[in-house]
Amino acid sequence: MRRNERVSTAVIRRLPRYYRHLGELQHKGVVRISSSALGKDMGLTASQIRQDLSCFGEFGQQGYGYKVDVLREEIGEILGVSRGHTVVVLGAGNLGRALIENFKFANNGFQLLAAFDVNDSVGSRVAGVPVYHADQLEEFLQKNRVSVGLLTVPKSAAQTMAQRLVNAGVKGIWNFTNYELSLQDQDVVVESVHFSDSLLTLSYMISQTGEQEDTL
Amino acid sequence: MRRNERVSTAVIRRLPRYYRHLGELQHKGVVRISSSALGKDMGLTASQIRQDLSCFGEFGQQGYGYKVDVLREEIGEILGVSRGHTVVVLGAGNLGRALIENFKFANNGFQLLAAFDVNDSVGSRVAGVPVYHADQLEEFLQKNRVSVGLLTVPKSAAQTMAQRLVNAGVKGIWNFTNYELSLQDQDVVVESVHFSDSLLTLSYMISQTGEQEDTL
Numbered sequence: 001m002r003r004n005e006r007v008s009t010a011v012i013r014r015l016p017r018y019y020r021h022l023g024e025l026q027h028k029g030v031v032r033i034s035s036s037a038l039g040k041d042m043g044l045t046a047s048q049i050r051q052d053l054s055c056f057g058e059f060g061q062q063g064y065g066y067k068v069d070v071l072r073e074e075i076g077e078i079l080g081v082s083r084g085h086t087v088v089v090l091g092a093g094n095l096g097r098a099l100i101e102n103f104k105f106a107n108n109g110f111q112l113l114a115a116f117d118v119n120d121s122v123g124s125r126v127a128g129v130p131v132y133h134a135d136q137l138e139e140f141l142q143k144n145r146v147s148v149g150l151l152t153v154p155k156s157a158a159q160t161m162a163q164r165l166v167n168a169g170v171k172g173i174w175n176f177t178n179y180e181l182s183l184q185d186q187d188v189v190v191e192s193v194h195f196s197d198s199l200l201t202l203s204y205m206i207s208q209t210g211e212q213e214d215t216l
Numbered sequence: 217m218r219r220n221e222r223v224s225t226a227v228i229r230r231l232p233r234y235y236r237h238l239g240e241l242q243h244k245g246v247v248r249i250s251s252s253a254l255g256k257d258m259g260l261t262a263s264q265i266r267q268d269l270s271c272f273g274e275f276g277q278q279g280y281g282y283k284v285d286v287l288r289e290e291i292g293e294i295l296g297v298s299r300g301h302t303v304v305v306l307g308a309g310n311l312g313r314a315l316i317e318n319f320k321f322a323n324n325g326f327q328l329l330a331a332f333d334v335n336d337s338v339g340s341r342v343a344g345v346p347v348y349h350a351d352q353l354e355e356f357l358q359k360n361r362v363s364v365g366l367l368t369v370p371k372s373a374a375q376t377m378a379q380r381l382v383n384a385g386v387k388g389i390w391n392f393t394n395y396e397l398s399l400q401d402q403d404v405v406v407e408s409v410h411f412s413d414s415l416l417t418l419s420y421m422i423s424q425t426g427e428q429e430d431t432l
Binding site for chain 2: 108201
């Protein structure tokens with residue numbers, strides 16, 4: 001597979017959507033899809049789809065469209081789902097537990113190894129995942145290769161815990177704390193989930209709808 | 217304030233980030249900021265910042281930069297934070313509770329009115345918010361003006377509950393179910409939070425880092 005190193009952030013951000021959508025098509029038993037049909041489902045033009053995917057290689061066949069399973073697998077490869085990534089959860093509160101119990105880590109190529117907390121949950125298991133005391137974090141990270149730390153600790157502990165993860169060699173931090181981390185190690189990638197960005201986008205969209213109503 | 221109706225989705229998606237970031241600057245006591253400093257903080261160029269904000273009016277002053285509080289308030293206006301939006305939560309499981317307890321609805325212009333579920337939590341309060349039985353949803357929506365339904369029900373109940381919200385007149389659905397809703401009412405806006413998109417983006421980024429290491 002040919003890879004273009006200068007792929008734009010916008011394209012990269014769309015790849016997981018392709019992956020997810022192709023998975024749904026596969027689930028529905030769809031074998032082949034044209035770029036226009038795929039585009040229609042995803043709110044993109046056929047030419048945008050072709051352009052996006054051309055960044056990574058030759059996938060489709062003129063007039064035949066894309067083979068759903070092949071394309072999904074290739075995109076999965078690009079996204080790194082078969083690289084054996086591992087993850088630990090820091091903070092086994094409501095959000096941490098919700099993610100441990102419901103989020104399909106394995107479907108996204110991540111093996112969930114353990115959770116860490118400082119309260120009563122230490123020593124228990126959540127959906128089969130052991131909860132250790134945060135004091136044991138470094139020891140655990142030394143014994144286990146951990147790619148990503150999922151951060152759901154309180155905001156006040158976010159920076160400290162993130163730095164401990166980085167010092168112990170994790171490559172990425174999935175940050176749910178709504179705290180803007182500033183880390184020394186430039187090689188560590190931080191991906192923050194900001195619920196408020198999503199709600200404010202919704203707020204904008206319903207406000208626009210309201211305005212249209214007002215002027216009717 | 218002048219508004220351009222044809223603002224691109226990309227710009228709209230950036231507005232909440234501006235809003236959030238300006239809030240942090242305000243919190244730090246920053247009064248004025250140049251487009252280049254704001255851009256540096258946000259990973260955008262100064263010209264991109266100027267271009268984004270010019271979609272909505274004249275905010276900055278050449279050579280003086282932006283007044284942080286004024287710009288934040290104006291962007292908040294555009295996003296609709298002072299429109300008195302209201303929200304109910306459907307599903308008071310771990311994720312629903314995590315959001316009720318920790319997410320700052322009010323900071324984003326939303327008043328959280330109630331939660332609905334079908335289990336033991338009915339009749340209790342979560343962080344002061346009453347939990348009603350889902351059977352009472354329509355009655356509640358008739359008596360209270362509700363802008364948005366936040367959906368954290370199991371995937372199997374997602375479509376039914378979303379349709380009930382729409383039938384009862386909500387304007388927007390904040391969808392955490394990872395289910396692609398298909399709704400009849402074109403005026404209802406759906407904003408879906410897909411955790412997997414975020415994790416796969418992180419997976420891509422750490423895979424890229426790994427590759428660079430391999431070739432060193």
